[in-house]
Amino acid sequence: MEPTLTQKPAKAEIVKQAKAYVQALLEEKLPAQLVYHSPKHTATVAKEARALGEAAGLAEADQEALVLAAWFHDVGYIDTYDGHEFRSAELAGEWLSEQGYPPERVVLVQQLIKATHRDATRETELEQLLVDADMSNMGRDDFFANGELLRAEWEATLGKTYSNPDWAENQLAFLCAGKYYTKAARERYEEQLKDNVKEQRKQLKKTEKKKKKKDEEATGTFAEPKRGIETMFRTMYSNHMKLSDMADKKANMMISLNAVLMSLIITYFGAKLGSKTAALSNVGIIRNPIIAVPMGILLATALASVITAILCAQPDVTSFKWLKRSPQIATNRRVNLLFFGNFSKLSLDDFQHGMTEIMGQKDALYTNMVTDIYYLGDVLTKKYRLLRLSYTIFMVGLILTALSFGIALLYKA
Structure with a gap:
């Protein structure tokens, strides 16, 4: 008799029906980020389960239950990630019941699927x-x-990210802790498992060497200075020297300008006031005393500006009175033997001893160079603060002079 549409599939066909159903279900509903627990993984597990069952000499019914469980063991991923085994068992039970599969065999398939959970106890041969x-x-x-x-799946799904060394360690620990329960599996996989452990150890060593090399290239070492460090110090010294020279030139410009301005004002009024007759009859200050206000502001401005400019341009040498008492001159982070303001306080023997230590210890050399740059920056900070003050005084003074002169003209008119 030909089977009708209402008849259930024969037991020999149930595995083929399950394969088609699971593959269609996973293709349609499995999240795209599950790149490991994919339809390919499910098909591979089903293939390996069939091979292991045949190697173990399972009865036909048990072989069928094993392969069915293999096809359904990961379908729960369409709904949940953690604990998907229990959802897989539910979906398998629903579909098998619809196909008229014997209830006791449905329960067996569900038990096998649940056995794949990480915390499950695997007691029967089929579960193992x-x-x-x-x-x-x-x-x-x-x-x-x-x-x-x-690794990519965990990052996309669980937000777990691993560096290459961390992932290599994780995989090595997984391989070392892994074991196969059945004789058939040990005979089929154990040799390759040992090879994978060896290969993972090699990869871990290579990864650690690469990481160490990368860290050394990024940070450098005191034992072997890198060209980048030397370039950095060379550039910093050059920039500090240029900035210092720029500040001195600007300060000299302010000194010259204000000195000339003061000389003109003092010379003019000195010459006028030197003659009593001229002072009484011709000087504008006598005829219009208010004109002395802008002239006085201009003179005060020039004086204040030139004083701050001189303070900016004058040499500033840092030194330490306690330097001779320092027991470790070369390695003291506050002492800079590369600057004359420090080592000029030392005796020749102490200076030679300190320089010998620097030349013999790379960390001491870098310490002194860093200290030297720090104090160069400290001097530059003071220079530019005084220079800014000088320019500000000059600018404000000129504005006040112009305003007061205008007021004086209005008053005279």
Whole structure:
């Protein structure tokens, strides 16, 4: 008799029906970020489960239950990630019941699927065979490629990120802790598992060496200075010298300008006031005394501006009175033997001893160079503060002079 549409599929066909159903379900509903627990992974586990069952000599019914459980063991990922095994068992039970599969066999398939949970106890041979098939990845030559897929999946799904050394350590720990329950699985995967452990150890060593080399290139070492460090110090010294020279030139310009201005004002009024007759009859200040206000402001401005400019341009040498009492001159972070303001307080013997220490210890050399740059920057800060003050005084003084002169003209008119 030909089967009708209402008839249930024969037991020999149930595995093919399950394969088609699971593949369609995963293709349609499985989240795209699950690049490891993909339809390919499910098909591989089903294939390995069939091979292990045949190697173990399972009865036909048990072989069928094992392969069915393998096809359904990850379908729960369409709804949840953690604890997907229990959802997989539910979905498997629903579909198998709809197909008229015997209830006791449905329960067996569900028990096998639940056994793949990380905390489950695997007591029966079927449970152990399914878990071995699920973990067959450890003993296959595609372990490392699949590992990268799992790494990407965890990052996209769980937000777990690993550096290369961390991931290598994680994978090595996983391989070392992994085991196969059944004789069939050990015979099929154990040799490749050992090879994978060896290869993972090699990769971990290579990764650690690369990380160490990268860290050394990024930070450098005192034992072997890098060209980048030397370039940095050379550039910093050059920039400090240029800034110091610029400040001195600007200060000299203010000194010259204000000195000339003061000389003209004093010379003019000195010559006028030197003659009593001229002072009484011709000087504008006598005829219009208010004109003395802008002239006085201009003179005070020039005086204040030239004083601050002189303070900016004058040499500033830092020194330490306690330098001779320092027991470790070369390694003291506050002492700079490369600057004459410090070492001029030392005796020749102490200076030679300190320089010998610097030349013999790279960390002492860098300490002194850093200290030298620090005090150069401290001097520059003072210079530019005084220079800014000089220019500000000059600018404000000129404005006040112009305003007061205008007021004086209005008053005279």
